[in-house]
Amino acid sequence: MTIQFNDETFYDDYTFRNSEWAIRRFPFPFHEDSYMYSVNLEPHLSLRPGSVFEKTFDVDEHYVSEMRDRARVLAEDPLRCQSLPHMTLAGWDLLELIMDAKAREYPDLFELHRDGDRWHWINKPLGIDQTFTFLDETTLPCGPMEYITRQAQGDFALLDHRDDNLWMDAGMVTTQADWSLDFDIGMNFYEWHAPVPKAHEMGVFQRALKFLLNLQQGAPVRRLNWTMTVNPLLDTSPENYHKWGVQKTSVTPENVGSKYHLRVELQTLFRLPRSNALAFPIRCYLIRLEDLATVPKWGRRLHRVLRDLPEELATYKGFIRNRPMIVDYLSQFDDGAETSPGI
Ligand code: HEM
Structure with missing residues (x-):
């Protein structure tokens, strides 16, 4: 196989590590020295061989361990995966989208053989060999949504399109930046975005929704979002806040570079063919600050x-709370040089 999969954890002893390869291809999200919300959507086209933008669904060295972490979270809390009854068809659409893309783009890792509606799926990294009938649960x-998202990195929301709005009526959410599927299920685009500051007044969500309602099949789009996380924890959910929130108090000037991680989400949006729903994969990439700073322009920016x-x-x-400590740590990588826009 072309990718060497890490054996690592995203909780307790946190053995997660990025290889040199993973650091170099990290999706650094800032194209200038400041940041504000915007409708930062662009076509999800293949870009730069080896980058996280090359494939429809990026598979990297963390794949096997992330899928193990998802199974662990689901075993503790099955409500991280929910699908309202009318969303089953969208689940099949998603299954087809992912299987087809993975088999086409990673033929050494995944195979899909179709004979009418009899399908044969082989996932070599996870050791899965499954024959099934398409559209027969x-x-x-x-x-179908649970089946395929247990085999795909990142969270997934499936949005029903009706009444000129999008409704979060299904999802698999175990690697989220502090929001809850169980809380948001059944909400519309404005409702689930209600806690976000500033963006509503700026008209960001109105413009984004208008754009998404017109999204066409075969023309997916993407955007990056980001936050900061203490320890390489994938499951920063409100459900488990009592476990991870307290870790923010463990950061000191000595360990801030290894404890704090930039958390970047590569979010993509696809119109699905049979259900007319939208699929919203949210793929999480983590990098510790000391690794990030090995790329001088990233540390500075x-x-x-x-x-x-x-x-x-x-x-x-x-x-x-920890911003002064983080900024102080990062200041050693800022030589004051002028920068030009672009990543
Ligand atoms: C935050 C879902 C599309 C902009 C969030 C949150 C959720 C979410 C659950 C967290 C809200 C909370 O605090 O509880 C979704 C879904 C989308 C979608 C399912 C697919 C339709 C978009 C698009 C934009 C956007 C297209 C484009 C501007 C944002 C922003 C935040 C946010 C700016 C705040 C993030 C932060 O500061 O970390 N979204 N979103 N979302 N969303 Fe979306």
């Missing part, structure tokens, strides 16, 4: 972005 061990970030955003993203 009784031939899979669980529903992150220092400026975090230093100047409006207080409401630093509060919402949950690092206002």
Whole structure:
């Protein structure tokens, strides 16, 4: 196989590590020295071989361990995966989208053989060999959305399109930045975005929704979002806040570079063919600050972005308390040089 999969954990002893390869291809999200919300959507086209933007669904060295972490979280809390009854068809659409893309783009890792509606799926990294009938739930061990998202990195929301709005009516959410599927299920685009500061007044959500309602099949889009996380914890959910929230108090000037991680979400949006629903995969990438700073322009830029970030955003993203320590640590990587826009 072309990718060497890490054997690592994202909780307790946190053995997660990025290889040199993973550091170099990290999706650094800032194209200038400051940050504010915007409708930062662009076509999800293949870009730069080896980058996280090359494939429809990026598979990397963390794949096997992330899937193990998902199974662990689901075993503790099955409500991280929910699908309202009318969303089963969208689940099949998603299954097809992911299987087809993975088999086409990673033929050494995944295979999909179709004979009419009899399908044969082989997932070599996870050791899965499954024959089933497309659109017949009784031939899979669980529903189609759950089945395929237990084999795909990142969270997934499936949005029903009706009444000129999008409704979060299904999802698999175990690697989220402090929001809850169980709380948001059944909400619409404005309702689930209600806690976000500033963006509503700026008209960001109105413009984004208008754009998404017109999204066409075969023309997916993407955007990046980001936050900061203490320890390489994938499951920063409100459900488990009592476990991870307290870790923010464990950060000191000595360990801030290894404890704090920039958490970047590569979010993509696809119109699905049979259900007319939207699929919203949210793929999480983590990098510790000391690894990030090995790329000098990233260390310099992150220092400026975090230093100047409006207080409401630093509060919402949950690092206002430790911001002075993080900024102080990053200042050693900022030589004061002028930078030009672009990543
Ligand atoms: C935050 C879901 C599309 C912009 C969030 C949150 C959720 C969410 C659950 C967390 C809200 C909370 O605090 O509870 C979704 C879903 C989308 C979607 C399911 C698919 C339709 C978009 C788009 C934009 C956007 C297209 C484009 C501007 C934002 C922003 C935040 C946010 C700016 C705040 C993030 C932060 O500061 O960390 N979204 N979103 N979302 N969303 Fe979306």
